[in-house]
Amino acid sequence: MRPSRGGRGVLAGDVALPARPSRLAVRALSAAVVVVVVLAFWSVDIQWGRLSDLPSEVVRYLGLMFAAPEWSKLPEALWQTWRSVAMAWLGTVLGILVATPLSLLAARGHGPAPVRGALRLLFAVIRAVPEIIIAIVILSVTGLTPLTGALALAVNGIGTLGKWGYEAIEGIGPGPVEAVRAAGGSGTQVLRWGVWPQVLPAFGSFWLYRFEINVRSSAVLGLIGVGGIGDMLTSYTQYREWSTVGVLLIVVVVVTVAIDAASGALRRRIMEGARARAVQP
Structure with missing residues (x-):
């Protein structure tokens, strides 16, 4: 087995094996998706501290609506x-x-x-x-x-x-x-x-x-x-x-x-x- 000319692949006997595909495009796309998600969370004014009160508030409003319709x-x-x-x-x-x-x-x-x-x-x-x-x-x-x-x-x-x-x-x-x-x-x-x-x-x-x-x-x-x-x-x-x-x-x-x-x-x-x-x- 010897390298082919130009570095395009590897010769195994008389058969040219394809070079490993580049994953640069996939990595760039993944990085772009991560950046978009982070920017989306960063730009939205979310009050994370109020999330802990969400379950109790949901229960309270459900009681107001369905306890005595x-x-x-x-x-x-x-x-x-x-x-x-x-x-x-x-x-x-x-x-x-x-x-x-x-x-x-x-x-x-x-x-x-x-x-x-x-x-x-x-x-x-x-x-x-x-x-x-x-x-x-x-x-x-x-x-x-x-x-x-x-x-x-x-x-x-x-x-x-x-x-x-x-x-x-x-x-x-x-x-x-x-x-x-x-x-x-x-x-x-x-x-x-x-x-x-x-x-x-x-x-x-x-x-x-x-x-x-x-x-x-x-x-x-x-x-x-x-x-x-x-x-x-x-x-x-x-x-x-x-x-x-x-x-x-x-x-x-x-x-x-x-x-x-x-x-x-x-x-x-x-x-x-x-x-x-x-x-x-």
């Missing part, structure tokens, strides 16, 4: 929760109506390259802006109404549904698409008969998952006064009526978990189909 507020809490769910549903439907055709155009092989690039950039920009910022912009036109929250959820949903949509389209099998084209089908017919039947189950799953996200986001949007359970939570929290806040949190958790469970079951049924049942002889 104000159940007389339950009907109003259910009504405001329904408004939040309706806001989420409307935002989801509007997002689907806009994002679905745009995702078809943004998919590779189904839309012009300039259009694809513009739509993908649009989806990325929308996803970079939180719903609450979008709602603040929209409320200057529509005011503090549930419609503002629904429109904000719809706009944000266009970014996520559009991205999920064109990625699903680009992952389908080429067989049906080629068959429609070989039969002389137009671009619209290719999308209708070659693409849409393949992506419909994935799209249905995406729509349900987006509805789940919108249900949770609608409560957050209520913090800026667009209505719903979040608006009610903000009001009673500001007045420190913790027994009412406890009832509101119970309603939010129960409704959200129920919607997530139902949506999850539907998504599994769409993607996996019905389970086969054993036939008794």
